[in-house]
Amino acid sequence: MNLFLTFQIALRSLSRNKIRSGLTVLGIIIGIAAVIAVMAVGQGATVMIQSQISSLGENLLMVYPGSASTGGLHFGAGTNATLTASDGDAILKESHYVRALTPITRTGGQLVYKEKNWFSGIQGVAPDYPKIRNWKLEKGSFFADSDVKSANRICVIGATVAENLFEDENPVGKIIRIKNMPFRVIGVLEQKGSAAWGQDQDDVVVVPWTTVRRVLQNSAFNDVNQLLLNIDSTSQLESAKKEITEILRQRHHLAPVADNDFTINDMTELSKTVTETARLMTLLLAVIASISLLVGGIGIMNIMLVSVTERTREIGLRMAVGARGQDILLQFVVEAIVLSGIGGILGILIGSGTAELVARVYGWPVLVSAQSILLAFIFSTAVGVFFGFYPAWRASRLNPIEALRYE
Amino acid sequence: MVIHLNQITKIYYSGEIAVPALKNISLVVEPGEFIAVMGSSGSGKTTLMNIIGCLDKPTSGQYFLEEKNVTNLNRNELAHIRNKKIGFIFQNFNLLPLATALENVELPLYYAATRSPDGRGDGNDLPHQSGVSSGRQKRQRANELLNRLGLGHRLNHRPTQLSGGEQQRVAIARALVNQPPLVLADEPTGNLDSKTSHEIMTLFKQLNQDGITIILITHEKDIADYAKRLIYLKDGQVVV
Numbered sequence: 165m166n167l168f169l170t171f172q173i174a175l176r177s178l179s180r181n182k183i184r185s186g187l188t189v190l191g192i193i194i195g196i197a198a199v200i201a202v203m204a205v206g207q208g209a210t211v212m213i214q215s216q217i218s219s220l221g222e223n224l225l226m227v228y229p230g231s232a233s234t235g236g237l238h239f240g241a242g243t244n245a246t247l248t249a250s251d252g253d254a255i256l257k258e259s260h261y262v263r264a265l266t267p268i269t270r271t272g273g274q275l276v277y278k279e280k281n282w283f284s285g286i287q288g289v290a291p292d293y294p295k296i297r298n299w300k301l302e303k304g305s306f307f308a309d310s311d312v313k314s315a316n317r318i319c320v321i322g323a324t325v326a327e328n329l330f331e332d333e334n335p336v337g338k339i340i341r342i343k344n345m346p347f348r349v350i351g352v353l354e355q356k357g358s359a360a361w362g363q364d365q366d367d368v369v370v371v372p373w374t375t376v377r378r379v380l381q382n383s384a385f386n387d388v389n390q391l392l393l394n395i396d397s398t399s400q401l402e403s404a405k406k407e408i409t410e411i412l413r414q415r416h417h418l419a420p421v422a423d424n425d426f427t428i429n430d431m432t433e434l435s436k437t438v439t440e441t442a443r444l445m446t447l448l449l450a451v452i453a454s455i456s457l458l459v460g461g462i463g464i465m466n467i468m469l470v471s472v473t474e475r476t477r478e479i480g481l482r483m484a485v486g487a488r489g490q491d492i493l494l495q496f497v498v499e500a501i502v503l504s505g506i507g508g509i510l511g512i513l514i515g516s517g518t519a520e521l522v523a524r525v526y527g528w529p530v531l532v533s534a535q536s537i538l539l540a541f542i543f544s545t546a547v548g549v550f551f552g553f554y555p556a557w558r559a560s561r562l563n564p565i566e567a568l569r570y571e
Numbered sequence: 572m573v574i575h576l577n578q579i580t581k582i583y584y585s586g587e588i589a590v591p592a593l594k595n596i597s598l599v600v601e602p603g604e605f606i607a608v609m610g611s612s613g614s615g616k617t618t619l620m621n622i623i624g625c626l627d628k629p630t631s632g633q634y635f636l637e638e639k640n641v642t643n644l645n646r647n648e649l650a651h652i653r654n655k656k657i658g659f660i661f662q663n664f665n666l667l668p669l670a671t672a673l674e675n676v677e678l679p680l681y682y683a684a685t686r687s688p689d690g691r692g693d694g695n696d697l698p699h700q701s702g703v704s705s706g707r708q709k710r711q712r713a714n715e716l717l718n719r720l721g722l723g724h725r726l727n728h729r730p731t732q733l734s735g736g737e738q739q740r741v742a743i744a745r746a747l748v749n750q751p752p753l754v755l756a757d758e759p760t761g762n763l764d765s766k767t768s769h770e771i772m773t774l775f776k777q778l779n780q781d782g783i784t785i786i787l788i789t790h791e792k793d794i795a796d797y798a799k800r801l802i803y804l805k806d807g808q809v810v811v
């Protein structure tokens with residue numbers, strides 16, 4: 165008996181009990197659809213995160229004050245006044261790899277324009293900042309070195325801030341109050357969307373870095389929260405890190421045994437961490453989704469066992485007219501595969517549809533990869549074989565006489 | 572097709588108690604014979620038929636079918652013989668309730684794909700070897716047979732939509748579809764009225780005239796009269 169006929173027979177016997185077959189298939193559909201949708205959303209998120217990080221600039225290096233071994237990052241920002249703008253100048257002058265550099269100082273504050281209020285993060289940077297971040301201006305212009313030197317009260321605002329304070333008005337040339345001090349808006353940054361870590365990058369006000377310290381914080385300190393710098397290519401990442409470390413150690417007069425009092429990070433590390441987190445989340449969700457597939461598989465096994473018992477006489481008759489054990493085995497395994505295969509195909513369609521819907525409604529990126537479709541199909545078929553085999557084997561071992569006599 | 576039973580004994584065990592259903596039966600059936608098996612209930616008729624039909628194995632003794640000792644064959648080899656050499660007709664018809672008349676008749680054809688004589692199929696379905704190959708050819712063969720038995724207008728009916736006589740004719744068509752040389756019928760008219768019974772028996776008579784060996788079990792003398800030879804069983808032994 166050939167496989168094509170076996171499929172035909174399987175389809176025929178399954179269609180004779182449509183409701184039962186349909187419900188059994190439903191179990192698989194739900195399982196496969198859940199797996200497909202979860203993987204699509206997870207993979208979409210991973211791809212988005214990766215592209216965002218690379219759009220951020222793969223050639224970026226970030227220098228923070230504070231040593232890595234004492235938890236650098238975590239109490240680095242602001243607590244150790246170990247990193248200054250002149251460190252930045254020295255790096256820019258002495259390093260062979262650094263193309264551009266900006267100190268970054270941070271604070272936050274209430275913004276007021278007419279009767280509108282908005283709280284936002286305030287970032288102090290140097291004029292090279294847009295170049296380093298690869299961030300264009302939507303309107304107006306960026307500030308110059310002279311503005312930094314004299315700590316002028318001018319600012320460039322992000323799209324979110326522009327929207328909340330100005331709505332349809334053109335912000336360029338307007339005066340807003342930051343922490344109750346008047347600042348002139350000279351430009352608006354292009355919309356950048358939310359970052360990989362979920363933060364809205366457009367909710368920002370950019371001012372000269374000196375302005376943050378001297379004007380907004382009224383401080384005499386000359387330290388910075390971060391140095392953001394751009395090297396020529398990623399291949400130079402390690403050499404650049406080494407060189408910058410040397411320059412800073414020398415400038416900070418660190419003894420050879422002393423730890424660094426600064427930390428250098430690059431984007432690849434961030435990219436790795438974020439991608440790994442996304443991958444783990446996807447995996448976790450996929451495991452949960454697979455459990456429903458397992459439940460679907462047990463459903464198939466259950467129905468096949470019932471079916472074998474119910475059709476004992478049919479099996480006996482088929483044997484009486486010449487079916488061999490393996491024909492019966494194949495018939496029931498194929499029936500299980502047809503059930504799980506149909507469930508798999510419908511599940512893939514419904515899962516992809518759900519993912520597409522999520523993409524449309526929530527603007528969440530999804531990616532239904534050919535790989536996950538293939539995997540889901542193979543998996544569903546395997547579920548059929550696995551859970552269909554035992555009932556089929558039981559059927560194939562029946563004795564024809566006893567099967568025919570079964571009531 | 573020569574059937575040769577030599578000292579066949581069949582003992583059933585229900586718990587510790589041994590129930591001998593057949594005792595040392597020896598029997599030769601020549602090709603083209605038409606035999607009626609009679610005997611009281613429990614005399615072993617069905618048991619004998621199941622052994623001849625390769626559905627069951629004797630406890631002892633040898634069974635030769637066309638000179639071949641089938642007593643030692645495995646399950647697959649027996650399945651092959653049932654498929655190719657033997658057509659079975661049951662008292663209760665044993666049709667697949669959810670399949671149409673045509674599908675029921677086609678059933679043995681599905682298992683008739685090319686097989687080597689030892690019963691191991693190679694999975695292929697070559698026309699020059701199996702005689703019946705494509706789905707269309709199968710359908711046609713089943714179709715013709717049902718037409719010949721006067722059921723041309725009932726092809727797509729399910730068994731529940733057929734009368735008893737029609738159901739038995741579907742079962743006969745199924746038994747004949749692989750053109751077996753031997754047809755076995757266990758009380759084929761047991762569930763039919765006497766008029767229909769005689770129609771069915773006329774059919775058997777025609778088949779026998781076409782050269783098919785027929786063995787049938789019956790309780791009724793006028794049914795047995797259609798046969799050319801009578802075997803009478805009593806307590807698992809042949810008495811005539």
Ligand SMILES: Nc1ncnc2c1ncn2[C@@H]1O[C@H](COP(=O)(O)OP(=O)(O)OP(=O)(O)O)[C@@H](O)[C@H]1O
Pocket residue numbers: 583584585590591592610611612613614615616617618619
């Ligand atoms: N599976 C079985 N297990 C135990 N004993 C059995 C079994 N099948 C048949 N027998 C016994 O074997 C004997 C012969 O049974 P068989 O079915 O061959 O009788 P029969 O001649 O066909 O009877 P009937 O005319 O009622 O159909 C009976 O005594 C019966 O009880």
Ligand SMILES: [Mg+2]
Pocket residue numbers: 616617618757
């Ligand atoms: Mg009987």
